[in-house]
Amino acid sequence: MALKKLNFWIGGEFRAAQSNATFVDHTPVDDSPYAEVARAAVEDVQLAAEAAHAAFASYRDTTPGQRETWLGKAADLLEQRKDAFADVLIDEIGSPLLKAHFEIKYAIAHLRTAAGIPRRITGQTLPSDVPGRFSMSVREPLGVFACITPFNVPLIKAMKQCTGPLATGNTVVLLASEEAPALAILVAELFRDAGFPAGSFNVLTGFGHEIGDDLVTHPRVKGVNFTGSTRVGRHLSALCGKHMKRALLELGGKNPLIILKDADLDAAVHAAVFGMFLFQGQACMASSRILVEAPIYDEFLSRYKAAAAGVGYGDLRSPKTMLGPIISQRQRDRIRHHIDDAVAHGATLETGGKWVGNRCLPTILTGVDSRMVCYQEETFGPVTAVYKVGSADAALALANDNCYGLSAAVFTQNLDEAMRISQGIHAGMVHVNAPTLHDEPHVPFGGVGDSGMGREGAQTDIDHCTEWKWITIQAPGASHGH
Known part of the structure; x- marks a missing residue:
């Protein structure tokens, strides 16, 4: 069968x-070729940025009703095309069916939520000390946004990063992960068919290390939305600072799940399995540190190991499969290194550490300490460490002993303790009696520390994607005193 070709x-x-340069996109199940994809260079970045800038001249003046209609139509079309999107999520990036459906459902909800943004872009009237002067502030779109998305949830992140700018009158150049270009092209077709004008939404495919800097520093680009590693995020943040560009960075996580002695153990085990092993741990919100109070530690660990061993890793299109393949050889090597390094320095491999093809089976470590790479670094695979802690305060101290601060969770039946820990924990998001892995379209989503800066979500998109302008009107003949 001929490879599909993507431009x-x-x-x-x-x-x-x-x-005419191209690269081959591979399916991670067996690394077989999936598509032949156009490979962008600096001249292609130039073309896309100028196309988006040219479209901005008229797109900024589109009405709230028009943008609302296009976003709503995109949601309807995505619902109609969900099977085609699921096929690409499964075949291109190795999403199990469960995760693919989770992602599509979220993306539809995000489009519908974003459709409400255009009518909420409000300004203010302001009092003035100058007699006869009318003073107001209005919001204006910035211009072109560069949106750089990751492989793991490419549909969710395309919606989160691109709909805020589009809803507020900005135009977009999306640079898709080299691991998920076919999904980005499906999104382009979705927005085209929903009615978005030519040039308002553009897609480049290629390698971030080759063209990311050219896109971010292009003079036409006024804002940058990036999801990816902390290392790349720091680099892009420095570029944005140097070139005075607005930046939203959603980076890595090393998320603590705290389980106190009065927790509902069934619920806590379920949260630890779902929050760590969904999409084989390739999630920034994964529960990669599980901190369990001593009185229930042994029972929790025993139950968790049994549950992890039962995680399905068969056919990706089976609803019983939670665990799929790791995306690339580089990422597989990283996971192996983290496990081997931990064991070499004295950690105990409680379960897992084995591979079936390109799949790493659910892996639980104990005895992890600061000498080990996986103590501080994000593994981005199905590998977690369980720690025994003597008290809630010890759990809080260990949870905060990390440079990341994305998501956290605490299981307890004591509301006072839940509130105290949720306020004391250094994270952008905290969930009580629920997994670390959770998101909704309208909430301020993001982290602190090395987990990034800024917040995604409809509630914060208006601030991020617009600029305030102050306008005064002096009545003719009125006093011009100060």
């Missing part, structure tokens, strides 16, 4: 790279 979407048309 950029620029200015309302599909285009090959100007050099």
Whole structure:
């Protein structure tokens, strides 16, 4: 069967790279070729940024009703096309069916939520000390947004990063992960068919390390939305600072799940399995540190090991499968290194550490300490460490002994303790009696520390994607005193 060929979407048309360069996208189940994809270079970035800038001149003046209609239509179309999207999520990035459906359902909800943004872009009237002067502030779109998305939830992140700018009158150049270009092209077709004008939404495919800097520093680009590693996030943050660009960075996590002695153990075990092993731990919100109070530690560990051993890893299209393949050889090597390093330095491998093809089976470590790479670093695979703690305060101290601060969770039946810990924990999001892995379209989603800066979500998109302008009107003949 011939490989599908994928081109950029620029200015309302599909285009090959100007050099005709391509790369091969592989399916992670067996690393077989999945698609031949246009590979962007600096001249392609230039073309996309200029197309988005040219479209901005008229797109900024589209009405709230128009943008609301396009976003709503995109949600309806995604619902109609969910099987095609699920196929790409499964075949291109190795999503189990459960996770693919989870992602599509979220994306539809996000589009519907974003459709409400255009009518909420409000300004203010302000009092003035100058007699006869009317003073007001209004919000204006910035211009072109560069949106750089990861492989793990490419549909969710395309919606989170791109709909805020589009809803507020900005235009977008999406640079998709090199692991998920086919999904980005499906999104381009979705927005095209929903009615978004040519040039308002553009897609580049290629390698971030080759063209990411060119896109972020392009003079036409005014805002940057990035999801990815902390290392790359720091680099892009420095570029944005140097070039005075607005940036929203959603980076890594090393998320603590605290289980106190009065917790509902059934619920806590379920949260630890779902929050760690959904999509084989390739999630920034994964529960990669589980801190269990001593009186229930042994029972929790025993139950958790049994539950982890029962996680399905069969056919990706089976609803019983939770665990799929790790995305790339580089990432597989990283996971192996984290496990081997921990064991070499004295950690105990309670379960897992084995591979079936490109799948790493659910892996639980104990005895992990600061000498080990996985103590501080994000593994981004199905590997977690369980720690015994002597008290709630000890759990809180250990939870905060980390440079990340994305998501956290605490299981307890003591509401006072839940509130105290949720307020004391250094994280952008805390869930009580629920997994660390949770998101909704309208909430301020994001982290602190090395987990990033800024917040995704409809509630915060208006601030992030618009600029205030102050306008005064002096009545003719009125006093101009100060």
